[in-house]
Amino acid sequence: MQLIDHHTAPAPTPAAAALFAGEGEMRARCRAMDWAATPLGPVESWPAALRWTVRTAMDSPFPINLWCEPELVLIYNDGYRHVLGDKHPGSLGRRGTEVWREIWPEIAPMFEQIRGGGPPIYADDAPFVIERAGAENNAAAPGEPNAWFTFALSPVRDDQGGIVAYLNVVSETTARIMAERQLQAERGRLAEIFERAPAFIATLRGPDHVFETANPLYKQLVGHRDVIGKPVREALPEVVEQGFIGLLDGVYQTGEAFVGTEANILLQSTPDAQPVEHILNFTYQPITETNGSISGIFVHAVDVSEQVRARRRVERLEERLRLALESADIGTWDFEPRSGRLIWDERARRILGLPPHAPLDYGVFLERLHPDDRDRANAAVQAALDPAGTGTYETDYRVETETQGTRWIRASGKAFFDAEGTEAVRFAGTVIDVTERTVAEAEREKLLREAQTQRARLSQIFTEAPAVMALYTGRDHVVSLVNPTWEKTVGKPGALGRPFREVFPEFAGTGLFEALDHTYDTGEPFVDPEVNVPLERWGVLEDTWWNLVWRPLESDDPDRRDILVHAVEVTTQVRARREVEQKAEELARLARALEVSNRELDQFAYVASHDLKAPLRGIANLSQWIEDDLADRFTEEAHQHMRLLRGRVHRMEALIDGILQYSRAGRTHEAPERIDTAALLDEVADLIAPPEGTRIVAHPGMPVVYTERTPLQQVFMNLVSNAVKYGGPGVQVDVSAERDEDGHHFVVRDNGPGIAPEYHERIFAIFQTLAARDKVEGTGIGLSIVKKMVESRGGRVWLESAPGQGAAFHFLWPAQPAEETGEG
Numbered sequence: 001m002q003l004i005d006h007h008t009a010p011a012p013t014p015a016a017a018a019l020f021a022g023e024g025e026m027r028a029r030c031r032a033m034d035w036a037a038t039p040l041g042p043v044e045s046w047p048a049a050l051r052w053t054v055r056t057a058m059d060s061p062f063p064i065n066l067w068c069e070p071e072l073v074l075i076y077n078d079g080y081r082h083v084l085g086d087k088h089p090g091s092l093g094r095r096g097t098e099v100w101r102e103i104w105p106e107i108a109p110m111f112e113q114i115r116g117g118g119p120p121i122y123a124d125d126a127p128f129v130i131e132r133a134g135a136e137n138n139a140a141a142p143g144e145p146n147a148w149f150t151f152a153l154s155p156v157r158d159d160q161g162g163i164v165a166y167l168n169v170v171s172e173t174t175a176r177i178m179a180e181r182q183l184q185a186e187r188g189r190l191a192e193i194f195e196r197a198p199a200f201i202a203t204l205r206g207p208d209h210v211f212e213t214a215n216p217l218y219k220q221l222v223g224h225r226d227v228i229g230k231p232v233r234e235a236l237p238e239v240v241e242q243g244f245i246g247l248l249d250g251v252y253q254t255g256e257a258f259v260g261t262e263a264n265i266l267l268q269s270t271p272d273a274q275p276v277e278h279i280l281n282f283t284y285q286p287i288t289e290t291n292g293s294i295s296g297i298f299v300h301a302v303d304v305s306e307q308v309r310a311r312r313r314v315e316r317l318e319e320r321l322r323l324a325l326e327s328a329d330i331g332t333w334d335f336e337p338r339s340g341r342l343i344w345d346e347r348a349r350r351i352l353g354l355p356p357h358a359p360l361d362y363g364v365f366l367e368r369l370h371p372d373d374r375d376r377a378n379a380a381v382q383a384a385l386d387p388a389g390t391g392t393y394e395t396d397y398r399v400e401t402e403t404q405g406t407r408w409i410r411a412s413g414k415a416f417f418d419a420e421g422t423e424a425v426r427f428a429g430t431v432i433d434v435t436e437r438t439v440a441e442a443e444r445e446k447l448l449r450e451a452q453t454q455r456a457r458l459s460q461i462f463t464e465a466p467a468v469m470a471l472y473t474g475r476d477h478v479v480s481l482v483n484p485t486w487e488k489t490v491g492k493p494g495a496l497g498r499p500f501r502e503v504f505p506e507f508a509g510t511g512l513f514e515a516l517d518h519t520y521d522t523g524e525p526f527v528d529p530e531v532n533v534p535l536e537r538w539g540v541l542e543d544t545w546w547n548l549v550w551r552p553l554e555s556d557d558p559d560r561r562d563i564l565v566h567a568v569e570v571t572t573q574v575r576a577r578r579e580v581e582q583k584a585e586e587l588a589r590l591a592r593a594l595e596v597s598n599r600e601l602d603q604f605a606y607v608a609s610h611d612l613k614a615p616l617r618g619i620a621n622l623s624q625w626i627e628d629d630l631a632d633r634f635t636e637e638a639h640q641h642m643r644l645l646r647g648r649v650h651r652m653e654a655l656i657d658g659i660l661q662y663s664r665a666g667r668t669h670e671a672p673e674r675i676d677t678a679a680l681l682d683e684v685a686d687l688i689a690p691p692e693g694t695r696i697v698a699h700p701g702m703p704v705v706y707t708e709r710t711p712l713q714q715v716f717m718n719l720v721s722n723a724v725k726y727g728g729p730g731v732q733v734d735v736s737a738e739r740d741e742d743g744h745h746f747v748v749r750d751n752g753p754g755i756a757p758e759y760h761e762r763i764f765a766i767f768q769t770l771a772a773r774d775k776v777e778g779t780g781i782g783l784s785i786v787k788k789m790v791e792s793r794g795g796r797v798w799l800e801s802a803p804g805q806g807a808a809f810h811f812l813w814p815a816q817p818a819e820e821t822g823e824g
Contacts, residue, residue: 016031016035048158049164063079068164073093075093076092086133102129125177126149127147128146150171252286253294255294265277265279278305283298331345336425336426337424340361353400370400393429413429419540467567472562477516530547675712681716684720697734716748718786723807743814793814796812
């Protein structure tokens with residue numbers, strides 16, 4: 001870069017060349033300057049003190065300017081160029097009163113003070129309004145200071161004490177002043193956010209965790225107690241035993257943040273009040289100083305009590321639904337289209353005729369269907385999995401079972417899609433055997449399917465999101481600040497710097513634009529725990545619900561008011577609540593219908609038992625009277641016929657009692673209690689009174705279970721009595737048990753003749769016996785009662801046997817909740 005036009009500038013005089021010898025722009029310009037044409041005159045005429053000072057200034061890297069008498073002509077070094085800005089280089093050799101005419105009225109008294117014998121001038125961060133390119137941007141308002149300087153002004157005297165110049169050493173502090181003002185404004189803004197934030201915020205200092213600050217919501221949380229300046233254990237003594245002091249100590253000592261989710265905490269509103277439970281999501285963040293040391297902890301918490309309690313209510317309702325499904329004998333299934341994984345619960349396998357541990361996939365499911373129903377059922381599944389459809393699934397089809405033949409099954413379900421709505425990721429539902437009702441309900445099912453096609457589409461349930469925070473600035477509500485959760489949850493890339501209406505065009509017509517304008521204009525907060533809005537995030541339009549708070553922040557500038565946003569998405573909770581309400585209504589209806597059906601069944605069973613057994617008793621009594629009256633005329637064959645007749649009567653009475661027991665099995669319940677199964681088996685052996693030579697052995701390790709006594713006793717009674725009855729003379733019955741993850745696994749094993757595999761399923765059906773009733777007395781109901789009792793309690797029963805190898809009856813009796821926890 002050429003600094004001096006050497007073609008037009010005169011050659012420097014020897015004095016000028018010597019005085020301004022060396023490198024640097026200002027030395028070069030001073031050498032090229034025609035000083036004789038200035039009020040200072042040629043360099044040779046300058047006083048020695050002036051020349052010495054000029055040389056010193058040129059050697060200094062610090063900004064220095066000389067105001068040279070008699071007309072205050074300016075000579076400055078390279079460092080001073082930045083002070084002049086665009087006034088350079090035209091200021092060299094000119095009168096300072098002209099160069100700095102805009103501030104001369106302010107600085108002229110300083111020169112007069114020194115001329116008058118007063119002390120030199122020194123000023124820190126002195127404000128000025130200067131005319132310099134770019135300086136106007138630094139002013140808060142027109143006419144306000146736009147530059148700040150720390151400077152000294154002192155005289156340069158000759159040997160006689162006369163002032164030949166004024167030495168002006170300058171340091172511009174404009175950048176620091178502007179930075180400090182910006183920092184102060186930012187601190188004020190952060191303080192406002194701290195005070196207004198819709199979360200519990202506090203700062204703790206030192207190893208004793210002394211409260212330094214706490215925002216209004218935090219003070220409200222702790223009952224407006226005076227906590228500032230006090231350690232946590234003194235300010236909130238009730239938290240000491242709850243483990244929070246240890247968490248704070250760990251964060252302070254390790255410097256690692258701690259995040260607590262759904263933490264229970266008991267807090268007192270006043271020192272004498274009873275503690276109130278809160279459920280909080282909170283963060284302990286260490287405060288790190290510039291030297292890396294930990295000086296305190298930043299506390300941030302959000303009260304999620306209502307959301308957590310609502311979710312727990314949903315979980316309890318889901319448990320009630322599970323019990324209702326078991327009671328109503330409804331099976332459930334779950335299919336993952338991406339992996340092909342298909343899960344049926346035990347009831348679904350039984351209803352669809354699939355053994356408990358048989359392999360299962362979608363192909364196996366289709367194979368079990370009636371050939372005439374496969375295409376229709378598969379089409380219904382594919383329609384539910386189609387993103388263009390509703391995702392709902394409800395159909396009837398027939399299945400072929402080995403033991404019950406063709407059965408009609410009603411299946412219903414729902415497909416769930418990914419976030420883009422382009423692919424089904426889960427397909428779940430229920431099955432129920434409706435064989436007996438299919439014909440009667442054909443017309444009703446037709447109307448139900450037609451109604452379901454018109455039902456409004458359900459929105460996809462998204463995972464629960466944490467709180468969203470943002471700042472909307474100005475009358476256009478420009479998105480000026482968002483937290484990471486906002487970016488992850490709202491799904492609006494590039495939102496910063498854009499107006500609210502532009503970022504959320506889908507809110508048009510919802511009233512939110514008008515509500516936000518009202519909040520801005522009036523300064524009144526907007527609070528709605530359940531705002532329903534369509535939200536387009538990542539290009540997908542969704543129907544969402546939010547716990548939304550808009551709180552305006554105070555501002556000196558009415559055109560730049562900020563609105564603080566705090567929102568928690570409650571879409572999942574709202575949808576879950578509505579679904580639970582529908583399920584609760586349906587369960588209530590089913591329960592009422594079941595209660596009526598049970599009452600009718602009990603009445604029928606009682607009447608049938610009474611009416612059928614009365615004539616049987618008459619026949620038995622009459623046969624005995626006839627035999628007694630004609631005893632001397634009866635032959636032995638006649639006596640045998642009469643005994644056979646009474647045996648048939650007693651068998652019919654036992655059959656009626658068995659049918660009555662079977663009808664009540666699984667429908668009646670009694671209070672559970674702790675039962676020693678070894679002692680229970682002793683009672684069963686006494687009741688059975690086995691013939692001599694028969695052994696009933698309870699193996700060591702028989703458990704103590706928490707359950708209903710009568711059902712378990714009936715199961716053991718039927719299994720052990722069958723083993724004694726059919727095992728033959730000298731049979732040994734061994735009873736053992738072991739615990740597995742599903743409950744108690746009992747085995748009743750005998751060394752009798754055994755049962756062929758083709759009869760293993762048949763013997764559990766009602767009225768089924770393998771031996772002639774004249775040979776072995778039996779009703780064929782006992783094992784069907786065992787199966788019904790075990791399965792009604794959530795267990796299962798099965799047989800392992802072969803001819804000549806005895807029989808082993810296994811049954812799984814589920815553990816009760818009180819038994820799992822050790823209660824009772």
